[in-house]
Amino acid sequence: MEENKKEEQFVTERASSSISDLWKKEDYWAIWLGFGLLILGIFLYFPQGPEGMExxxxxxNATLRAESEKAPFKTVAWYRAVDAKKKLKATGSATGKWIKKFTSKPHKWSGNPFQAFFLGDGGTAAKNEKAKPKYDEAKKAEAEALxxxxxxxxxxxxxxFKDQALNAEAVKAIDAWHxxxxxxxxxxxxxxxKSYNQIFYLVGLMIFMAIFFGIGMxxxxxxxxxxxxxxxxxxxxxxxxxTAxxxxxxxxxxxxxAAWAILFGLIISNTVGTPKWAMPAxxxxxxxxxxxxxxxxxxxxxKILSIGVPGIFVAWVVTPTVLISTxxxxxxxxxxxSKTLNITISADMSVCGVSAAIATAAACRAKKEELxxxxxxxxxxxxxMMIVMPAFIKAVGIPHVLGGAWMGGTIDATGAVAAAGAFLSDRALYVAATVKMIQNVLIGIIAFCVAVYWCAKVDCVEGQKVSVMEIWHRFPKFVIGFIAASIIFSxxxxxxxxxxxxxxxxHGAIRGMSKIFRGWFFCLAFTSIGLATNFRELKEYFSGGKPLILYAFGQTLNLILTLTMAYIMFYLVFPEITAKI
Known part of the structure; x- marks a missing residue:
């Protein structure tokens, strides 16, 4: 019993493997469940292409080619052709719309939190009436800009198209119109x-997820x-x-x-305490x-290759450098x-936040409190950072491509990167999200390298050679599913x-299935972190404020190196790639 309690303190169990792990370990269940949803997404969306899609x-595409040949800049017709393609989405099918309703999160609200779940016809009419003047104003501004x-x-x-001044004026006017x-x-x-009643869908989603995860449990x-x-x-x-x-x-x-889930969980676990009957979940x-x-x-x-070598250098050279240095x-x-706390914080900060922290903590057998x-x-x-960085970039006039690459390489969470990029422009959003996507590839590589290093240097026994099986035992198996999913869908x-x-x-299997459920699963995970955390147990790790100092040092180094590398790659070495973004 005491041994089991000790094991529960760690993100992964002691190194051992057997064929029964395929149905007895959560890493494998994560793969089976994840691929189950991905296969379902393929089955539901691949036959659901919009009518006349091709x-x-x-x-x-014919319009895009013609306009590109005609003018040295992106014309009005060019943008309209791009927008026409963007409207083609498998999620727009009847199936996609139903899945969106079924999995929808609480809606945006202000004043009345109940509106997060329900909005009747009366409330909808009032809301639309309130928004109409701004729409009329925006529509008029668009017409004038067009x-x-x-x-x-x-x-x-x-x-x-030989007068550069007229060309520049056209570009400025077209950008303003767009x-x-x-x-x-x-x-x-x-x-x-439109009116909505999300309550029944949320109940149905809860039942589905309870069964979905409950079978594995x-x-x-x-x-x-x-x-x-x-x-x-x-x-x-x-x-x-x-809702919050x-x-x-x-x-x-x-x-x-994420912040609210952890906060609410912490409040419960550190006041009345998490109910024992809830702990199995x-x-x-x-x-x-x-x-x-x-x-x-x-x-x-x-998508990774769409911005080429500059993005790869920013993500794959700076990231491991910062991780090792930190x-x-x-x-x-x-x-x-604690070396495990050190490497978990270093990976969390340098790679991509929570995802990297989970993989690294599993590879080095960090304690759950450290995670x-x-x-x-x-x-x-x-x-x-997601608020300060775009404001700083805009204030000092950093080019949006450079700013996007900077944010993509330094802000931890993928969602936060997208939000920060959107504060600046579509170009910044595109570059930031792509750089972060390139960086996310390192999750599996970092986990493997940490597993090897921990076996060979940290948890090693003097005079004993590190076997391949020992590395395999320690390697977080769910990363195999992560890599396989990337290869298959790519x-x-x-x-x-x-x-x-x-x-x-x-805009089918990913945004209509994978991304929706991933958000819910992450929220459940953050909630669980809060519910399982006791401040008294964390107190010893904050001794001298060292974790905070470590994170601040690493992030400062990350900010400096990423900005430097992004400038060199995007503006000095590969300016032609930057010009096409």
Whole structure:
């Protein structure tokens, strides 16, 4: 019994393997469950391409080619052709719309939290009426901008596109129109809100997820009924976290569900205490590992290569440099007693936040309290950086491509990177998200390297050679699912081609299945972290503030090196790639 308690303190069990692990270990269940959802996504969305998809894509591509040959800049027709392709989404099918309703999180609200779950016809009408003036204003601004853009483009065309001043004026006017068009589209969406009742869907989703995860728990030794009873409690807190995060003010300041989930869990666990009957469902690693397998499908090699070598250098050269430097700083300079805490924080900060922390903690057998501490630091710094960095970039006039690469390589969470990039521009968002995607590839590599290093240097016995099997025992197996999902979906994306892949994979199996469920699984994991954490147990790790010093040092180094590398790669070595973004 005492031995079991000791084992429960760690992210993974002691090194051992057997064939029964395939159905008795959560790493493998994460793979089976994750791939089950991915296969379901393929089955549901691949036959659901929009009507006339190939003809519409061909027509849009013909326009893009013609406009590219005609003008030395992106014309109004060019942007309209791009927008036409973007509207083609498998998630727009009847199946996709139903799945979106079924898996939808609490809606945005302000003033009345009940609106996160229910909005009747009366409330919808009032909401639309309130949004209509802004939409009318945005629509008028778009029309005026379009007229100016069309006239400017015509003037440049009349001059044979040889007058650089007219060309520059046309580019400026077209960019202004496209920005106004985007704003008008968003305003139209707000003015066209529809009534909803999310309560019954959330109940159905809870039942589905309880069964989904409960089957694995039953096979792994936890009674199904006990898990389901506890899962209801965990799921309700997850909903509460999403509700808080969907508040208009919280959305404005970028305070997401992860912070709320951990906070609510911590409040419960450190006041009244997490109920014992709920503990069978407090399964941080089970939820997040399944989510990470789904994340693998979202890392498409075709997208990674879209910004080429500059992005790879920013992500794959700086990241390991920062990780190793931070780890050495922790060991040699501030002398953190726990090597597992040191490497977990270093990976969390340098690679991609929580996902890397989970994989690294599993590889080095870190204590669960150490993982919680690393995740907590990551969330705090991420919340600050996603607001401060875009504001700083805009204030000092850093080019948006450079700023996007900088944020993509330094802000931990993928969602926070996207939000920060969106604060600047579409170009910044594109570069930031792509660099972060490239960086995410390192999750598996880092986990493997940490497993090898820990076997050979940290947990080694003097005079004993490290066997391949020892490394295999320690290696977090769910990473195999993560890598396999990435390879399979990248291959499918490549075989289909960029345009069809965008419709059926990116805006089908991924955004209509993988990404939706991954968000829920991560929220359940963050809730579990809070519910399983006791401040008294964390106190010893904060001795002298060393973890905070370590994180601050590593992130400072990360900010400096990433900005330097991004500038060198995007503006000095490969300016031609930057010009095409």
């Amino acid at each position: 003809d519409k894509i061909a027509k849009a 007229a100016l853009a069309t006239a400017s483009e015509k003037a440049a065309e009349t001059a044979g 920005s106004a068009h985007t704003k008008a589209s968003k305003a139209k969406k707000k003015a066209g809100a 039953q096979v792994m030794g936890t009674p199904f009924v006990e898990f389901v009873r506890g899962f209801v409690f965990v799921f309700l807190i997850a909903i509460l976290a999403y 995060a969907s508040n208009a003010t919280m959305k404005h300041y970028g305070i997401g569900y 407090v399964q941080t690693e089970y939820y997040i590992k399944t989510g990470l397998v789904l994340l693998g499908a979202e890392i498409l090699f075709g 780890y050495l700083f922790g060991q040699k300079v501030i002398k953190i007693p 919680t501490l690393a995740v907590g630091l990551s969330l705090v710094f991420t919340s600050v 291959s499918l994306y490549g075989a289909m081609g960029k345009d069809v892949g965008y419709v059926l994979i990116d």
